[in-house]
Amino acid sequence: MHIGSQYLGDRTCNFTLWAPLVGEVAVHLVAPEEKFIPLQKDERGYWHGKVSNIEPNTLYFYQLEGQTDRADPASHSQPEGVHGPSQVIDHSAFKWNDDQWQGIPLEKMVIYELHVGTFTKEGTFEAVIPRIPELLELGVNAIEIMPVAQFPGERNWGYDGTFPYAVQNSYGGVNGLKQLVNACHQQGMAVILDVVYNHLGPEGNYLWGFGTYFTDHYKTPWGSAVNFDTAYSDGVRHYFVQNVLYWLENFHLDALRLDAIHAIYDFGAKHILAEMADAVAQLSQQQGLKRYLIAESDLNDTRIIRPQTVGGYGIDAQWSDDFHHALHTVVTGENIGYYQDFGSLEQLAKAYRHAFVYTWDYSPHRRRYHGNDTSGCLASQFVVCSQNHDQVGNRMLGDRLSSLISFAALKLTAAAVLLSPYVPMLFMGEEYGETAPFLYFVSHSDPNIIKGVREGRKAEFSAFFDASGQEPPDPQAVETLERSRLNWEMRHEGKNRALWLFYQKLLQLRREIPALTNLDLNDLEALVIEPEKVLSLRRWCENSQVLCWLNFSQQAVEITTNLPSGSWQKLLDSAEPTWGGRGSQLPEKLSTEEQQTLVLNPESVVVYSND
Incomplete structure (x- = not known):
């Protein structure tokens, strides 16, 4: 069952809203003309209605209890931002040209993580397209896009999104993302999208008003947890499983990266991740094209990727933070925070052999035992990197390895990742030694939220800036985003060009030498x-x-x-x-x-x- 607005053609649209605790719901059409159309509630708490004489791009709210307007929780487009009306989208209007696309097997992927807003000067989906040929020339065959679900304003990492189905309007919206995926597939590039199912951002999060989407049974770093296993969780589970399918079906995406699944709490007999994996497996079988789910987790728990037949969730792959931490500490010597658990070369060797360093070993940082055994898991089920948005951007000054280690060590670090038996991921710009930082930035409109974000960043890094005399850059300032844009022209110059060619050579060896191709x-x-x-x-x-x-x-x-x-x-x-x-x-x-x-x-x- 589709939720949200589903344009059927012939000026007809279905509307479906899950709101079991609400007593009255109507579709409030606001443009091009104002109308109110009552919806009917079924026994499961879904409100339905088929509306005639409606065109694509019509703007609407749901009116609750005859008085409160709310945007559609499953809105496909928010052209006026998170506080504005939702928009009816005709997904069939886009003409795809990727019929010949057969996908890229996970074990063959070389992933390149990018942030749409800082990857180019324009900061749009369309502006990414001209750079695809050079990424292919480098040896990359899959781009991973940081979250694009609608967030407040125009500047954000994407993890503060509040409309999981809507494509960020400032990036180019629905058609912009489709154009990018279409162009990638035509040129041989897979596309992975980062999605967030563990929380919603603080501004524009109108799901709270429906009373069923969150629970106080568990707490996350962002507050109350998404309700995956308590009363009224059935509609919440459906909402997010349908979101997985929405992205894969309507945008032809090859994979989704599931953000911080350790903050998804579900103690039901069937974990929500297993339900998502089942839905993706069924879609892959129906369409004859394999799609993937890749989890981010700090649990070092192989249940995430083991088959459901042995008690796992059946997710295709997960990130190995341990590989990153072991490598980072060896090349930088840093030992602050979670890095205190790492620092020896033997730990890096163990990461090569077992993907994780902590496989039910005592963790001094956590003050407990951590992780489990990876025996029987495939190397292609682990994604490794030397840099990513978290490990760079969550530093106070957003400093990349290029500002922390020598040029020789940059090459050594690249080789450590690309000679590994795992699926490698690069963070945009690392291939030529980008020197611009990747800083944390937002563009909220609520003064209280802006104040809270600023104070939170200062509190998080108080020990660092007290020692250095520097303060964290203002996340609300537009200059913070501008400083984070790539200096793409650097790749043609001096040692930056030599580093780019070194990455290219490593990726060529990885493709052509059977011993390196074999994961x-x-x-x-x-x-x-x-x-x-x-x-x-x-x-x-x-x-x-x-x-x-x-x-x-x-x-x-x-x-x-x-x-x-x-x-x-x-x-x-x-x-x-x-x-x-x-x-x-x-x-x-x-x-x-x-x-x-x-x-x-x-x-x-x-x-x-x-x-």
């Missing part, structure tokens, strides 16, 4: 050479084999190794001038006849293959 944790060996701070990584697939040495020391080091049999040819050396390095002493070929002593440059990576 199998059983065909991998990750060992630490101490005290040299070298990670030795060996991966193989049938007759293809690669050896990688990643030197995380800031000094040149000597290592002695006995090579597996075969003829070993150097494929990549980050210290070579081609990649902006100072030169390398490593030979082009290695012999297996005798023990080898190799000199590895500071913060460098070298890859040999016996193909």
